Amino acid sequence: MTKRPELTDLTRRLVATPSHDDETAAGAVIADWLHDHTDATVEHDPEGAGVVARKGDPDAANRVALVGHHDVVAPDASQVTDDALVVEERTVEREDGREEPRLFGRGSADMKGAVAAAMVAFRDADAPCTFASFRGEERGGVGARHAIEEGFRPDYAIVAEGSTNYSKPGVTDVVVAHKGRRGSTVTARGTAAHASEPDRGENAIYRAAEAVELVRDLDTPEAEVLGVTQSGTVAVTEIEGGSGWNVIPEACSFTVDERTVAGERAPLAQVEAIDGVSWTVDQDLPPMACADDEFAEAVLAAAVDAQAGTPELVSKPHATDAGWLAGAGTTCVVCGASEPGEAHTRDESVSLAVLDRCERIYRGAVERVAAFE
Incomplete structure (x- = not known):
């Protein structure tokens, strides 16, 4: 079942909330939504990790986490009007002739759209799990490192950075290694x-x-x-x-x-x-490598179920918070809506259909991993 209108509205709200100088307001939007829409335990520490929420038994919730970040790089001048951030939904024509609705604005791809998809998946997953949206990823993983220092060590984590159009156009892949x-x-x-x-x-x-x-x-x-x-x-x-x-x-x-x-x-x-x-x-900034083929295949199976194309296990050229988490003992993969060439650009945008796809991937992956023996 598609959740595109809900995801679009939530992504729009997050993108419209500035978080390049101070992530507090964006973190509050995330924490308030989780308080209102889930029965999870929600912590928002604007000077520490950011937002961390746990659903169900704490030990069981520690099995698998959905992880993102809500800070962004400074917007281009074209992405600001009258001291407000520009957020625009419009349909574009892809190279194959398809028309695709996309949301434009700073942070839409990197990575507030995927954060919104992870929030909805966290709410709807039929399993205990953890959600985290860290601050300061663009400044060297400030929030992730703080969380780790405070004991954040889920067994497995799906970091919602970009993995779409890596192996082929129109497919969201699963990253098992990044530089x-x-x-x-x-x-x-x-x-x-x-x-x-x-x-x-x-x-x-x-x-x-x-x-x-x-x-x-x-x-x-x-x-x-x-x-x-x-x-x-x-x-x-x-x-x-x-x-x-x-x-x-x-x-x-x-x-x-x-x-x-x-x-x-x-x-x-x-x-x-x-x-x-x-x-x-x-x-x-540390690299990430997933050595657990059962976990990688579980997330890949969820990706297969969520789309018509054939996703693959791939690598990613740049660092994410998965590197810090992996160094602390969490087994990670990366999977998200952002495409190569979208992040940090003046025309940054994200496909609304792919956000809906990612929500299904996250939810299916959490339920599979939570069932591991």
Whole structure:
């Protein structure tokens, strides 16, 4: 049975509630809806995890969780009018000629639409379960990390980030592995001198260039997760150095974006073998890998039942809160409505039909996993 009007209204309400600077109001919308529409125990901590709700016996509810986040990145100027967020429903024509109703607005794809679908599925699932919508995912998993510190460790979690149109158009897949991100800075130090006498100094840019070449030649790790192969990447993304056209530079630094896979990292520390070069990790968002084929197949079976197309187990190129949860011992997959290229864009949107599909996937998956022996 379709729940599209209810899901559309709830998604519209969430998207219209600003949460790029402060998630409190959006968290309150979620918590109030759960109070009004479920008999769950609901906690809203706007300075901590965000919103966490449990339905049924607490131990049984800890078996499986539906997880999302309600913070968003700052809206584009076109997504704001008269100090209000623009939320617009309109029909678009897809490449195959199909007409598809979509909801446009900041956070519709990443990921308030999927949060709304998870809320409705949480209410209607015929099993004890947990729902969580964290704050601060866009700022390095602030809410998820706080929840974990407070003991949030469900056995299984379905993180409602995007997995639609990954294996093929028109299909919502199940992600069993995603990359993490390690951002780091390599700094080269030298000795300043007048550029007319370069031998009197040590050129930091030359040392940095040597380090760049080393990074460029590094082998990147691969991982295989439930038959899905994923490769890491390493890229130099910014460089800065020098103080004047006639000065031998005493400092030069560059940033490295590394997309990590489970189990191994690129050996970036090797740059420190170069004289005057140091390496500092600035951010380390963990990858996720699901090693439980029974869980993955249960969610995949729910995805098969919820759509006409044939979903697959796939990988995802960027980090989510599933990485933090997996690191704390929760077995995770990712499944959601957002499509590649939708998140964080000025034309961000989500398919209303896919939100309805995701609600069915979440509900069916929760009921299957809750029945595990």
